[in-house]
Amino acid sequence: MLVLVVYCHPVETSFHAALHEEVVRNLRAAGHEVDDCDLYAEGFDPVLSREERLGYHEVPSNQxxxxxxxxRxxxxxxxxxxxxTWCFGLPAMLKGYFDRLFMPGVAFDLRDPQxxxxxxxxxxxxxAVVTYGRPRWVAWYMGDPPRKIVTRYMRRLTGKQARVDYHAHYHMNVATEPQRRRFLARVGSAMARFA
Known part of the structure; x- marks a missing residue:
C-alpha cells in the first residue's frame, strides 16, 4: 500500500518523535511504500494567506x-x-495543513454546493497516533475535536469507504515509562498490521 505519514511535532527528542519513528519503521517492515511528511522538518507554512483565501474556490489554480x-x-x-493534542485540538501546524490542503478540487468537489x-x-x-495531556474523560467533555477530524471528517472525504482506527494515549502529563513503552508497542503492532 502507498502510505502517506503526516507527522507534526517540533521536538525531535519528544515521545511523539519516538512514536513517529515506530510508525514509519513498522509500515516499511510490513512492505508498504511510505511517504514520510514531517511538517516541521519540511518547513510547511500553515498560514492560509489572503491571496489563497481569495482564490480558494478557483479550481485548479487554487492548488x-x-x-x-x-x-502526495x-x-x-x-x-x-x-x-x-494541544489545547484539545490539532497543533496549529497540522490545522494549517488541513486548512490549506483540504480544498475544493482536492478533498471535495464543490461545484454543486448543495x-x-x-x-x-x-x-x-x-x-492516527495521538497523545493527550489530560485524561480521556476531559477530552470527551471538550468534544475531542482531533478524534472527530480523523474518524468523521477524514472518512467523509473518502466517500465513507476508508477503514479508520485511532490510537490515543491519554494523560501524558503523568504517564510512566512502562505506560509509554506499552503504547509504543501497541502502535508498532497496529502499523505492522496496517492494511
Missing part, C-alpha cells in the same frame, strides 16, 4: 501554491496522522 503536497495526498492509498462530493476516494485506510 498551485501546494502542488507537491496535493500530489492524491498518491496515497492510506494515510497515518501522528500528532499531539451536493458536495468527496474527492479523496483514493484513500482506503486512515489511522
Amino acid at each position: 498551485i501554491p501546494l502542488k507537491p503536497y496535493v500530489e 495526498l492524491q498518491w496515497a492509498e492510506g494515510i497515518v496522522f501522528c500528532f499531539p 451536493n458536495v462530493k468527496p474527492m479523496l476516494t483514493n484513500i482506503q485506510r486512515i489511522s
Whole structure:
C-alpha cells in the first residue's frame, strides 16, 4: 500500500518523535511504500494567506501554491496522522495543513454546493497516533475535536469507504515509562498490521 505519514511535532527528542519513528519503521517492515511528511522538518507554512483565501474556490489554480503536497495526498492509498493534542485540538501546524490542503478540487468537489462530493476516494485506510495531556474523560467533555477530524471528517472525504482506527494515549502529563513503552508497542503492532 502507498502510505502517506503526516507527522507534526517540533521536538525531535519528544515521545511523539519516538512514536513517529515506530510508525514509519513498522509500515516499511510490513512492505508498504511510505511517504514520510514531517511538517516541521519540511518547513510547511500553515498560514492560509489572503491571496489563497481569495482564490480558494478557483479550481485548479487554487492548488498551485501546494502542488507537491496535493500530489502526495492524491498518491496515497492510506494515510497515518501522528500528532499531539494541544489545547484539545490539532497543533496549529497540522490545522494549517488541513486548512490549506483540504480544498475544493482536492478533498471535495464543490461545484454543486448543495451536493458536495468527496474527492479523496483514493484513500482506503486512515489511522492516527495521538497523545493527550489530560485524561480521556476531559477530552470527551471538550468534544475531542482531533478524534472527530480523523474518524468523521477524514472518512467523509473518502466517500465513507476508508477503514479508520485511532490510537490515543491519554494523560501524558503523568504517564510512566512502562505506560509509554506499552503504547509504543501497541502502535508498532497496529502499523505492522496496517492494511
